[in-house]
Amino acid sequence: MNSFIYQININFKRIILRNKRFFLFDMMLPIVFYLLYSKILVTGIPQADLKTWQMNYLISMIIYSCLLGSIITVANTLLEDKTSHFDILSQLTPLPRWQYYLSRILIFLLLNLISSIGICLVGILVNNLTLSIATWSLIILTTIVGTVPLIFIGILISLANNPATVNMLNNLIVFPLAMISGLWWPITMMPKWLQSIGKLMPTFELSNIDQSILHGKIINNQYVIGIILWLATIGIAAILITTYQKYKELNIE
Amino acid sequence: MNTIIKVEHLNKSYRKKEILKDLNFEVDHNQIIALIGENGAGKTTLINIMLNLISSNSGTINILDNTKHFKEHIGVMMQSNISITRITVKEILRLTQSYYKNPLPYEDLIELAHLKDLESSKMNELSGGQKRHLSFALSIAGNPDLLFLDEPTSGMDSQSRTKFWQTISTLKSQHKTIFVTSHYLEELEAIADRIMILQNKSIEFDGSIAELRTLEGESLVEFDSALLPDLFKSIPDITDFKNVGNHYQFTTKNAESLVRQMTPYLNAISNLKVQQNSLDSLFVNFSKGDANYE
Structure with a gap:
């Protein structure tokens, strides 16, 4: 079998198929939240607004799920690759480094795709949400592309090279990011100063783009540029840290 | 005999501490070279520099003429075991084979590394000794001409160690060159063609065991x-x-x-x-x- 396809196959098995953490935390947790706040705890929401709320909250939970996958699963997987010496093993073989990284990034994107589809299916089957296939597809596709900066945050965290630090950074970044960017509750419920920070977050920007697609509105370019800027900033930071670690030989145990 | 490793005036310092000082040596084809030295002498650092995992401060290293595809021809068994979760022994071996143009046939690989009964075991469920066998299998998966073995038998029981060195003899008979470090010197004695002692940051002895015996025996x-x-x-x-x-x-x-x-x-x-x-x-x-x- 072609080496690249073999890598994709192995990474799919270990990162997704055999990874209970992925199904429990990246998929089940947002699904439980979604069911809880769109089906069970909906007493204060007028019946006329319920469908819109269920739709909007679905977008939030898709992004929340991708946030968990992109940061926690990516950071933990890459850290595990280092601590298990998988990374070194690959470096010592003729495998080109771009193939090593690309095979992982594709799996991380697939991970987000699976959890997005899973949550959409729950919305369709449980809350009878109806959208055209084109709109569903566009929302999912936009989300997958829009989560690339989040994957880069996961890569950046993994460079801490220490399980305790990685775990701490995961928790310090993921949950505050979900809260202040309005994924758990409407951003308008927060103080103005916090709202202005939340609106700069890539998860808020992505949520806004998805909401525009959902409601057939024109996408605000400001948010697209915002996500591109996040990608550029985190990408540069990752390159600088990797170069520094290589220079200081912090990448070899 | 043709030279496959040539190290000239190699120097390495780490955080202002000098580790290797003006190292010079050559390794010819089809030799077993044992690099010995006390803990912290710099053996693993030297191997890491040769493998381009870390850089030297100065000096040159030429391995297999530094050809673009030299990694096709080398195999490395690191001191640390490779233990990836949720992957079986067979999967990691097949994956590693797929990186090479002319890998060792799978059946030969598990035979040589004594992994016949462990193919479907998960990597992280193997014992320490079994992990060493797997690390060895991964190092020879590409059918290398030059093999680096860093403390290969640490964690193996005595029976496994005996089998392991028999395998190394078999590989030598197949014209492989093997660069090995180990703390089990009695094992190296039986197999090494040449001994290099890394001490006081430099190679202080480079010769056969007979020559060392003449000096120190x-x-x-x-x-x-x-x-x-x-x-x-x-x-x-x-x-x-x-x-x-x-x-x-x-x-x-x-x-x-x-x-x-x-x-x-x-x-x-x-x-x-x-x-x-x-x-x-x-x-x-x-x-x-x-x-x-x-």
Whole structure:
């Protein structure tokens, strides 16, 4: 079998198929939240607004799920690759480094795709949400592309090279990011100063783009540029840290 | 013989501490080279530099002419085990084989690494010794010409170690070059063509075990005889003389010469034993000495 396809196959098995953490935390947790706040705890929401709320909250939970996958699963997987010496093993073989990284990034994107589809299916089957296939597809596709900066945050965290630090950074970044960017509750419920920070977050920007697609509105370019800027900033930071670690030989145990 | 590793004027410091100083050596094809040294002497650092995992401060390293595809021809068994979760032994071996153009056939690979019964086991569920076998299998998956083995038998039981060195002999007979470090010096003694001692930041000895023995070796000669001690005391090569009743025990730097000088008395000697120093004790003697034998 072609080496690249073999890598994709192995990474799919270990990162997704055999990874209970992925199904429990990246998929089940947002699904439980979604069911809880769109089906069970909906007493204060007028019946006329319920469908819109269920739709909007679905977008939030898709992004929340991708946030968990992109940061926690990516950071933990890459850290595990280092601590298990998988990374070194690959470096010592003729495998080109771009193939090593690309095979992982594709799996991380697939991970987000699976959890997005899973949550959409729950919305369709449980809350009878109806959208055209084109709109569903566009929302999912936009989300997958829009989560690339989040994957880069996961890569950046993994460079801490220490399980305790990685775990701490995961928790310090993921949950505050979900809260202040309005994924758990409407951003308008927060103080103005916090709202202005939340609106700069890539998860808020992505949520806004998805909401525009959902409601057939024109996408605000400001948010697209915002996500591109996040990608550029985190990408540069990752390159600088990797170069520094290589220079200081912090990448070899 | 053609040179496949050439190291010239290699220097390495880490956080202002000098680790390797002006290292120079060459390795020819189809040799087993044992690199020995105390803990922290810099053996793994040297291997990491040769493998381009870390950089040197100065000097040049030429491995397999530094061709673009030289990684196709090298295999590495690192000191640390590779233990990836949620992957089986068979999957990681197949994956590693897929990186190479001419990998070792899968059946040969598991046969050589003694992994026949472990193919469907998850990597992280293997014992320490089994993980070493797997690390070895991964190092030879690409059918390399040059093999680096860093402490290959640490964590293996004695039976596995014996099998492992038999496999190394088989690989040598297939014209492989093997660069090995180990703390089990008695194992290296039986297999190495050449010993390099890394000490005080440089290669302080580079030669065969016989050459090291000439420099540092003392042999023990024992026998029983009713002859008088004065007959033997006059033999010049004896460095230490002990006699209890009819039992004699000498130490000498040159056992061959001593036995030759004892030839006139051989008819009156029984239970003659000549015991040469092990590589372990040669290394200890060498490390104690201050001389530079480069």
